[in-house]
Amino acid sequence: MSEPRLLFDESRRLLGANRYAGRPAVVLTALGPHASDPLALDRWRVLVERVVTDLGWGDAAGVVHRHVQGTFLAFAAPEEALFTATEINEWAWEQAAAAEGFDRLHARTDFANSARRERSRPLQALRAAAAKHRLPCFDDDDSLSIGAGRGSVSFPRAALPLAMDVPWPRLHDIPIALITGSNGKTTTTRLVAAMVQAAGRGAGLCGTDGVLVGGNRRASGDYSGPAGARAVLRDREVDIAVLETARGGLLRRGLAVKNASVAAITNVSADHLGEYGVDSVDDIAETTLIVAHALGPGRPLVLNAGDAVLMAAAARLPHAAA
Numbered sequence: 001m002s003e004p005r006l007l008f009d010e011s012r013r014l015l016g017a018n019r020y021a022g023r024p025a026v027v028l029t030a031l032g033p034h035a036s037d038p039l040a041l042d043r044w045r046v047l048v049e050r051v052v053t054d055l056g057w058g059d060a061a062g063v064v065h066r067h068v069q070g071t072f073l074a075f076a077a078p079e080e081a082l083f084t085a086t087e088i089n090e091w092a093w094e095q096a097a098a099a100e101g102f103d104r105l106h107a108r109t110d111f112a113n114s115a116r117r118e119r120s121r122p123l124q125a126l127r128a129a130a131a132k133h134r135l136p137c138f139d140d141d142d143s144l145s146i147g148a149g150r151g152s153v154s155f156p157r158a159a160l161p162l163a164m165d166v167p168w169p170r171l172h173d174i175p176i177a178l179i180t181g182s183n184g185k186t187t188t189t190r191l192v193a194a195m196v197q198a199a200g201r202g203a204g205l206c207g208t209d210g211v212l213v214g215g216n217r218r219a220s221g222d223y224s225g226p227a228g229a230r231a232v233l234r235d236r237e238v239d240i241a242v243l244e245t246a247r248g249g250l251l252r253r254g255l256a257v258k259n260a261s262v263a264a265i266t267n268v269s270a271d272h273l274g275e276y277g278v279d280s281v282d283d284i285a286e287t288t289l290i291v292a293h294a295l296g297p298g299r300p301l302v303l304n305a306g307d308a309v310l311m312a313a314a315a316r317l318p319h320a321a322a
Contacts, residue, residue, distance in 0.1 A: 007030065007031050007032040007034070007035075007093065007094055007097050008028045008029060008030055008031055008073075008090055008093055008094075009028070009029045009031055010027075010028060010029045011026070011027075011028040011086045011089060011090050012026065012027050012028070012086070012252065012253075013026055013082040013083070013085075013086060013253070014026065014027060014074075014253060014254035015079075015082070015226065015253050015254050015256075016226075016253070016254035016255035016256055016257070016258065016293075017254055017255040017258075017290055017293035017294065018074075018250070018251075018254040018255065018290060019065075019250075019251065019277075019286060019287055019290060020063045020065070020072075020074040020075075020076070021063075021074070021075075021076035022293045023076050023079075024076065024077060024078070024079045024082055024254065025074050025075060025076045025077060025085075025254070026074065026075065026077055026082060026085040026086045026088075026089050027072050027073065027074035027089075028072070028073050028074075028086070028089050028090060028093065029069075029070050029071070029072055029073075030044075030070065030071045030072070030073055030093055030097075031070070032097055034096070034097040035070060035071045035097075036066070036071065040096050040097050040099070041064050041071070041073075041096070043095070043096035043099065044062065044064075044073055044092050044093050044095075044096035044097075045061075045062040045064065047091075047092035047095055047096055048062045048073075048075055048088060048089065048092045049061065049062065050104065051088050051092065051104075051107055051108060051111060052075070052077070052088070054104070054108040055108065055111060055112055055115065057077060057078055057081075061075065062074065062075045063075065065277050067277045067278075067279050068279045069277070069279075072277050073089060073093055074089075075089065079127075080118070080119050080120075080123070080124055080127075081115040081118055081119065083114075083118050084111055084114040084115040084118050087111065087114060088111055091107070120160075122160040122162075123139065123144065123157070123160060125162075125163055126144060126146065126160060126161075126163055126166070128163075129163035129166065130146045133168055133171070134173075135147050135148075135171055135172070135173060136148050136173055136233070136257065136258065136259065138230050138233060138234070138256075139157065140227075140230065141157065142156065142157055143155060143156050143157055143234075144157060144160060145230070145233065145234045146166060146171055147171035147172055147173065148172075148173050148174045148176070148233045148238075148241065149174035149202075149204065149232075149233060149235060149236065149237075149238035149239060149240075149241060150172075150174065150202065150236050150237065150238060150239055151170070151171050151172030151173065151174060152171065152233065152234055152236060153166070153167060153170075153171060154234055173259070174233075174238065174239060174240060174241060175239075175240045175241070175261040175262075176233075176240075176241045176243065176257055176259070176260040176261055176294075177192055177240070177241070177242045177243065177260065177261060177262050177263070177264070178243050178245045178257070178260045178262070178263040178264070178291045178294060179192065179242065179243065179244050179245060179263070179264050179266070180244070180245040180246070180247070180250070180263070180264075180265055180266070180288045180291055181264075181265045181266030181267050181268065181288055181304070182247075182266070182267055182268050182269040182271050182284060182288075183266060183267055183269060183271075184266040184267065185207065185208075185224070185244045185245075185246070185266060186207045186208050186209065186244060188264065188266055189205050189206075189207045189242050189243075189244040190205065190207070192205075192242045193205040193212070193242045196239075196240045196242065197214065197215060201239040201240050202214050202237050202238050202239040202240070203215075203238070203239070203240055203242060204232035204233075204235050204237070204238030204240070204241045204242070205232065205241075205242040205243070205244070206223040206224065206228030206229060206231060206232050206243055206244060207223065207224050207228070207244035208222050208223075208224045208244065208246070209221075209222075210223055211223045211228055211231045211232060213232070213235050213237050213238055214237055218231065218235065219231065222246075224244045224245065224246035224248075224249060225246060225248065225249030225252070225253065225256070226249055226253050226254075226256035228243070228244070229241075229243045229245075229256035229257060230256065233257070243256070243257070245291060247278075247284065247287050247288065248275070250287055250288075250290050250291075251275070251277075251278070251287060254290075255290055255291065255293060255294060257294055258294060259294055259296065260291070260294040260295060260299070261299055262295075262299060262300050262301075262302065263291040263292065263294065263295055263300075263301050263302070264301075264302040264303075265288045265289070265291070265301070265302070265303050265304065265310060265314075266304055267304045267307045267310065268281055268284045268285045268288060268307060268309055268310050269281065269284070270284070271284070281309050282309060282313065285309050285310050285312075285313035285314075286313055288310070289313055289314060289317065292314075292317055301314070301317075
């Protein structure tokens with residue numbers, strides 16, 4: 001397979017629910033004169049769908065998002081094969097932009113081999129076992145955690161145990177609150193965490209000014225993205241997690257958790273327009289509403305009813321109710 005000609009930028013993995021899908025996906029920014037060519041974009045979509053179908057990944061309808069700064073190309077992919085999915089996205093766009101023919105069997109074989117190398121059998125076995133026990137599972141380049149907060153255990157990625165050696169009886173999930181919006185996220189996160197602490201429970205929070213557990217600072221800096229969420233959810237002194245969830249993290253990496261007890265959106269405003277395909281306040285509203293993917297039936301999404309743009313966007317959610 002030939003080296004890419006760099007007709008793209010920011011080929012990224014979205015590790016959780018995102019603006020394009022309710023599950024992990026990949027996205028890249030198309031560059032070059034063909035990035036605004038509808039025929040080239042259609043060719044890209046067809047190539048992606050053919051290869052993904054060949055790999056047995058199921059439905060992979062591509063999403064083309066054209067905006068002021070360029071064109072994004074995105075599609076959902078298996079969590080355990082996201083690096084391979086980025087390769088597919090890059091290759092498909094290069095082929096589509098050049099309007100070249102390709103050897104489908106060769107491409108399928110190459111990408112199947114890539115996915116096989118990427119897939120860690122011990123990791124997948126533990127993910128499957130955690131799902132069977134209805135427990136959350138968080139992993140990054142260094143470690144894997146099962147359960148959350150006081151009911152969690154972590155292992156180094158280089159020395160994962162067998163599923164039979166995990167102490168399942170002492171593992172459990174904890175309540176999680178997600179707080180997002182344009183303004184007031186940090187203040188709201190601190191307020192909710194203080195209420196949890198006043199009720200005698202161990203509060204863990206992450207936000208733009210760090211990670212705190214039980215009022216004690218674990219880290220300083222901007223931890224309003226997935227790294228901050230993992231830090232809180234891996235801390236065994238945490239009974240309830242309050243996670244500030246910034247727009248940037250949602251757009252760059254997707255939602256850090258799959259299940260939450262409640263989510264709140266403070267408001268939306270015209271901040272940071274022009275980044276990651278966000279061109280309007282409506283786009284900001286759609287981005288903040290990604291948190292709704294983590295809420296199961298009966299779990300509340302708390303909105304600022306005085307924000308007309310946010311309320312209009314929320315009304316378009318599936319099963320939206322007053």
